[in-house]
Amino acid sequence: MALKSLIARLPYPSRSVQRAIAVAAVVAQAGIGVTGSVVRVTGSGLGCPTWPQCFPGSLVPVAHPELETLNQWIEFSNRLLTVVVILVSALAVLAAWRVQIAHPERRRALRLAWAMPGGVVLQAVVGGMTVLAKLEWWTVAIHFLVSTPLVWLAVLLVRAFGEGDEPARWLVPPLAKKLLVTLVVAMWAVLIAGTTVTGAGPHGGDPATHRLDAPIEVLAQVHGGLLVCYLLVLAMFGLVLMRGGTPPAVWRRYAVVWVVALAQGVLGSVQYALGIPEALVSLHVLGSALVIVATAALWCGCRDRGPVVPAAPAPPQSPELTTA
Template identity: 70%
Template structure:
């Protein structure tokens, strides 16, 4: 393939470059979720009321459109950031591809890398449908939730750059693996419940947007209750780590999850007590992204795929063969 030959001419990415690309993928996927919340709390969700154009007849904001210029540029800026995320995703693919050229066994790494641009394109389409649906609360919820697996996959990609390709060897017993699956599932339930609180709350993205007709207090209690369940599962998982004498690296990841999850719960409670101020909404979304990253990191740290063999270029004679 001509493009493969072109990629093969690129310098082999060092261990530092591979790590930097993985971190950039995680940050880019998480950041787009946070900036989306900024669009919502500033009432800029329909600053660009159509898609893929911003306003009818123009891809960029027009000051004579009858829409506040600041709202236009906030929403348009979020759309531009999607382009940056796609660039980062493309760099991840090229980096993984270049690694695989020297190390053909790294197929899993390339597959994970391809989820980045594929997911961003899908997310952009979902975002466009959200705009065309005039920010109906459930479309906004789907738009946010579509971001969360991309953040998770980006963490897996970061890990894949620095692990081998052997079959996964669990570092926790079968009961611990089951609890970890439940922990991840409940995490997404917490996130989904959070979108219902948002759907019924004061920050709709546009003053004319329909809201979820349900008591915010009840929805917030469900959201908080699921977080408590998440923490209980996390505590039980810790008992499993004690049982097997887990390595220090796994304990560090476990500790980070506790710190992030408890901080996120405290922030959510404070946010609710203060009447959901705009700035705290975006910080809470940032905290949600941190919980996803920490939980995914715990997930990847709970198994071992053997030593990484692709941090340096393969000997020339092997690549030539």
């Protein structure tokens, strides 16, 4: 395969390079969601009213009497950030592929790496649908929710670059494992409920966008109630861990989840009490990404796949040594 032979000629990425690329993937996948929220709260969602062009016949913003120039460039800048995500995703694939060529057993990191550009393609399709649907609230919700598993997978990629490829061995008791799975389900329930609050809220991306016709007070209570459920499961998980034998690294990750989740809950309450100011909306979206990152890191820390392979393949022995 010509492409594989070309990649095999690339320098073998060091551990630090592998980790840096994977961390960049986490930042890129989370960051595109945050910048998307900036587009929404500034009412710039239709600054580029067509897709994939910004205007019919133009890939870039053009003067238009019905559109503010600033709104056009905010939306266009968010589209340009997709290029950054694509570049980071391509680097992740190249690094994982180069490692897999040297160590054929290391397929898991490559599969996770391929999810990055695959997710970009999916996000591009959903983003186009969102624009063509004139930012209907449910399309915006899907656009956001598609990015959440990509953030999760990027965290798993960070871990995959730094561990072996043995079958996963759980470091926590079976009950804790079940609670951890429940915690992940609860996390996504909180995220989904949050999109309904956004759908009924004042920031739709464009003043003329249709909003979810439901009482935002009720939706916010459901969203908050699910967060409480998430925290209760997190607390029960910690109680099970107290039975002993839990590695210190798991406890550290567990503490980080508490800090991030509580901060996100406080931020959401303040945001609602103040009438959902624009800046706090974007901070809340950032907080949701951090909750995903922290929960995914806890998930990874509760499993062990053995030591990572050597940083580079061992050099072949000389014929003299092999025949001696």
